[in-house]
Amino acid sequence: MPFIEALWFIAPAYAANSFPVLMRGKVPLDGRRFFRGRRLLGDGKTLEGTIGGILFGIFIGLIQVFYQHLVPQEWGLRLIGMTAPMVVLLSVGALAGDIVGSFIKRQRGMERGEKAVPLDQLGFLVAALLFVAPVFIPNVVTLIILFIVTPGLHLVSNMFGYMVKIKNRPW
Numbered sequence: 001m002p003f004i005e006a007l008w009f010i011a012p013a014y015a016a017n018s019f020p021v022l023m024r025g026k027v028p029l030d031g032r033r034f035f036r037g038r039r040l041l042g043d044g045k046t047l048e049g050t051i052g053g054i055l056f057g058i059f060i061g062l063i064q065v066f067y068q069h070l071v072p073q074e075w076g077l078r079l080i081g082m083t084a085p086m087v088v089l090l091s092v093g094a095l096a097g098d099i100v101g102s103f104i105k106r107q108r109g110m111e112r113g114e115k116a117v118p119l120d121q122l123g124f125l126v127a128a129l130l131f132v133a134p135v136f137i138p139n140v141v142t143l144i145i146l147f148i149v150t151p152g153l154h155l156v157s158n159m160f161g162y163m164v165k166i167k168n169r170p171w
């Protein structure tokens, strides 16, 4: 089940990336500073959201670390063994990628919340993979699956967030 195995590995990054909107943060991470005439990050990247996202990603990842031995053998899954350093790097990496993405969007003159494909969907994934690379590099099949399914999952989760009114835009 390579699909399940890929999702298992990236779960802390997904969790970290999807949680910030729930924090309803107020304090802009960039301190409202400007860089080359544009907002550094914009009001969509808050201190509360960033910290909450990282902690939630680590929380989910640690549940995996502590309970992975309980996944029944009969399911036939070859789950990647998760460790605390992997969990932290995936979570911090996901938020770092999201933040760098906002920096790039602002420098290109795009407003907060404006759609940027594929940066919005894949930026956090690329950064999470780069951050975790020093301690773990998944196989090529896993990487391909992640790059194929992440944009779709990102869109579906954002549309859901929009439907239940926790997100302003359906992307």
Ligand code: CTP
Pocket (backbone or CB within 6 Å): 020, 021, 022, 023, 024, 025, 041, 042, 043, 044, 045, 046, 047, 048, 049, 050, 053, 095, 098, 101, 102, 105, 111, 112, 113, 114, 171
């Ligand atoms: N959010 C946050 N802190 C973060 C990331 C996200 O508080 N580090 C919250 C913000 O309320 C943000 C929402 O989650 O508006 C959705 O996140 P995202 O789509 O990444 O931000 P955008 O508002 O689209 O802003 P940008 O154009 O900079 O990506």
Ligand code: MG
Pocket (backbone or CB within 6 Å): 113, 114, 120, 171
């Ligand atoms: Mg957005």
